[in-house]
Amino acid sequence: xxIGELSRATGTNIETIRYYERIGLLPEPHRTAANYxxxxxxxxxxxxxxxxxxxxxFTIEEIRSLLDLSDHPERECDEADRIATRHLEQVEEKIAQxxxxxDELTRIVGRCRGGVAADCRVIEALSDHSHCESAH
Amino acid sequence: xxIGELSRATGTNIETIRYYERIGLLPEPHRTAANYxxxxxxxxxxxxxxxxxxxxxFTIEEIRSLLDLSDHPERECDEADRIATRHLEQVEEKIAQxxxxxDELTRIVGRCRGGVAADCRVIEALSDHSHCESAH
DNA sequence: ATGCACCCTGTAGCAACTACAGGGTCAAGC
DNA sequence: GCTTGACCCTGTAGTTGCTACAGGGTGCAT
Numbered sequence: 001x002x003i004g005e006l007s008r009a010t011g012t013n014i015e016t017i018r019y020y021e022r023i024g025l026l027p028e029p030h031r032t033a034a035n036y037x038x039x040x041x042x043x044x045x046x047x048x049x050x051x052x053x054x055x056x057x058f059t060i061e062e063i064r065s066l067l068d069l070s071d072h073p074e075r076e077c078d079e080a081d082r083i084a085t086r087h088l089e090q091v092e093e094k095i096a097q098x099x100x101x102x103d104e105l106t107r108i109v110g111r112c113r114g115g116v117a118a119d120c121r122v123i124e125a126l127s128d129h130s131h132c133e134s135a136h
Numbered sequence: 137x138x139i140g141e142l143s144r145a146t147g148t149n150i151e152t153i154r155y156y157e158r159i160g161l162l163p164e165p166h167r168t169a170a171n172y173x174x175x176x177x178x179x180x181x182x183x184x185x186x187x188x189x190x191x192x193x194f195t196i197e198e199i200r201s202l203l204d205l206s207d208h209p210e211r212e213c214d215e216a217d218r219i220a221t222r223h224l225e226q227v228e229e230k231i232a233q234x235x236x237x238x239d240e241l242t243r244i245v246g247r248c249r250g251g252v253a254a255d256c257r258v259i260e261a262l263s264d265h266s267h268c269e270s271a272h
Numbered sequence: 273a274t275g276c277a278c279c280c281t282g283t284a285g286c287a288a289c290t291a292c293a294g295g296g297t298c299a300a301g302c
Numbered sequence: 303g304c305t306t307g308a309c310c311c312t313g314t315a316g317t318t319g320c321t322a323c324a325g326g327g328t329g330c331a332t
Contacts, residue, residue, distance in 0.1 A: 004278065014279090015321055023319095034328055036279055045263065052265050056244075057237055060319070066262060073254030080258040081248040088241040091234055098231045101193055105224040108192075112217040118209030122216040126202060127181065129188050136191045140309065150310090151290060159288095170297055172310055196288070 006039045010047050017047065025050055025064065058087055100134045107133070142175045146183045153183065161186055161200065194223055236270045243269065 007014045020026040026046060029037045049070070053063045062083050069080050111121035125131050143150045156162040162182060166174045185206070189199045198219050205216050247257035261267050 002279075013321075016319085018281095019320060032279095034279075036328080048265065049263050053262050054319085056241060056262070066259060069253045069256070070259045070263070073252060075253050077248065077251060077253045077256035077258065080253065080256050081245065084241060084245045084248070084258045088238065088245055091238045091241060095231060095234045095238060098227055098234070102224065102227050102231060105192060105220060105227060109217065109220045109224055112213065112220070115213060116209060117205045117211050117213045117216065120205070120213035120216050122213065122220045123202060123206050126189050126192070127185050127206070129184065138310075149290075152288085154312095155289060170310075172297080190288090 001039050001044075003037045003039070006044060006047065009044055010051055012047060012051055020047070020050060023060065025060065025067070056087075057091060058083070062087065097136070100136060104132055104134060104136065137175050137180075139173045139175070142180060142183065145180055146187055148183060148187055156183070156186060159196065161196065161203070192223075193227060194219070198223065240268055240270060 001009070003014050003017055006012070007017060017026070021028060026043065029039045029043055032038050046067070049067065050063055053066060058066070065083060066080055069075060069077065108122055108125040111125070113119075113121070117123055137145070139150055139153055142148070143153060153162065157164060162179065165176075165179055168174050182203070185203065186199055189202060194202070201219060202216055205211055205213065244258055244261040247261070253259055
């Protein structure tokens, strides 16, 4: 299949596919006589793996390691588990941070009563960190 | 005060302070005879406002609008409230997304039983989106 | 033959910094 | 008076993960 078909089949932007190839995440496909890229099922599966991993928030470098492992099925899989576990921890920490943030923002937004900027509680809150309840 | 002092006083990287000046978020300070930047209290307050806003996740462009409002205290403050409210909504959406992600990752990580990559549940889960419980 | 959809390469842009390279300034200590 | 070290300057390039051109070639239908 050509790059446009692969793009539609995986929901990936054409430029992104070429970008993945450029950084070595996807192997270079065969070319037609007209120099068009020509992909097979293995390419599509690999791209699906990459997209799915990205959707789950893994970085390109993490995906590189995961793909490497997937290319060497005889290796121990503890590295994959380590990457996923660390990523899960990061996601949990991010959620915790954003939750604090949300509470702070809720307090700030809730205080606005309209009027002019001189009396604005939003701007006042941003000016003075000491009004905050949690560290950020 | 010199840039190093301002940096310590606000917990901002020196390069970041110069960056904010370059993009017009902070005004150009006076210079000493040796061409060193020289800041006063107004600068420090403005930088504190910017840092605090960044910590709360506002973008540079949002901060530009908020500063603009803060510079014109006679204006209506509904713009500030609109920016903060929209930002709060974005944070809430991000939390919701990350929560789905966390649940998916928890399922993936929890399934790993060790062994070789060929049998790895982490890699299997990444290969096959259909194992997922939620959209992402 | 001409229009259109598709493909190619290469480069530059985005956000919000961060990290140099290569130089100047200033006060303290010998 | 000379060195050492901490600080400051400008300008440019790197980071992440794409995305968006510009400027050109290909393939098929009308």
